[in-house]
Amino acid sequence: MSKSKSQQIAEKTIYAAFKILKEAGGEMRGKDVVDKIRETTVFDEYESHRYEKTGYIRWESIMHFYTIDCMKAGFLRKNKGIWILTEEGEKAIKLGPEKLLTTATKLYREWEGKRKKETVEADIEDFNEEDSSQVQKSIISQYEDEAFNGIRNYIISKNAYEFQDLVAALLRAMGYYISEIAQRGPDGGIDIIAYTDPLGTRQPRIIVQVKHRPNDSVSSDEVQKLAGTLKRNTDVGIFVTSGNFSKPAIKEARESREHIELIDFNRFTSLWQEYYIKMDDEQKNLLPLHPIYFLGSND
Incomplete structure (x- = not known):
């Protein structure tokens, strides 16, 4: 079965995020992880498209969507804007981009207790009703990261x-x-x-x-x-x-x-x-x- 474009983007960005976290000692601000991926990864016009509804970049939204899988699989934790690679997540890097993502998704499905579609739609805005809860979580996760970074930048600006x-x-x-x-x-x-x-x-x-x-x-x-x-x-x-x-x-x-x-x-x-x-x-x-x-x- 051929992969959707979303899956290809997710494999590339999740794997890059895990490697960046490992090189940083296992913890890093989510914003810095995203910035590092942007600096070190090449994205085409489709991947860099900005959604009209949310204003977010396609590859960033897709990556955030799949971090939910990784968190429920026990590979990743998030706390106040900090992304934390778990011991299981570090081991999962050895699986490679494709297997890392499929393993996280499989474990998430087991945790969720229900089947999701084997493939995902190409556009995160078009996920089916079954995926709506995860889409909501990923969007809220992005809002939380932005809010936390806004507070941090405000405090940094103080003497x-x-x-x-x-x-x-x-x-x-x-x-x-x-x-x-x-x-x-x-x-x-x-x-x-x-x-x-x-x-x-x-x-x-x-x-x-x-x-x-x-x-x-x-x-x-x-x-x-x-x-x-x-x-x-x-x-x-x-x-x-x-x-x-x-x-x-x-x-x-x-x-x-x-x-x-x-x-x-x-x-x-x-x-x-x-x-x-x-x-x-x-x-x-x-x-x-x-x-x-x-x-x-x-x-």
Whole structure:
């Protein structure tokens, strides 16, 4: 049976995505994966066609459609815009482009508990009713990636002191009282001091270190330095970064005698969304969000 054009595109792009993720150590922002495929793969006019309904590129939509198969097959995970290649997914690369895709689709069908058509229509806009749920999931996945990247780019555009203000606003929304915010210049490793009551008479005292480095990982040495600023036995340290934490840094915080809480970019944005409703207008305007609700599923 001859392959549809959609299947050919899916084989090429899914396999490329898996290889890119493997070379990156298993994790990468979905947007960066797509950009890398665009840079390294040749697409013809049909594959590069932009859909009028969604505004998306054909090959990107088809790839997102088939990532649902890969996720249900256990080859791939997505979390807040990050694509994660699983151990099973890394092994699946050895199958080659064609068998990787057919295996993922087969496993998805088994998971779904029903048969889908053996071939897919050439145009993702024309998938049959049986595929409509998966089309919806793939489109929502693209919207989620775009939304997350929009938030990330907005935060990246802020300077270090503006990001520090974002962190202070989040803490206030969470019910903490800000005693001090560091001004420009040396801060001794302390950017924000907060308490659980207005006068700071109740424990703990919360010492916050903020690093605005979106493309870097916080090292274990930096976590150690934060621990060194906790002078009271009841002090709690919070390290907030617009990037992420290295594995040694996470291990250092976990094993530290002091209580060190780590908040990376993903956790920061999750907390901002969770406490957004409790913010006043001034706080919301620091990072304004607009919620949109889609029909979900029971999968």
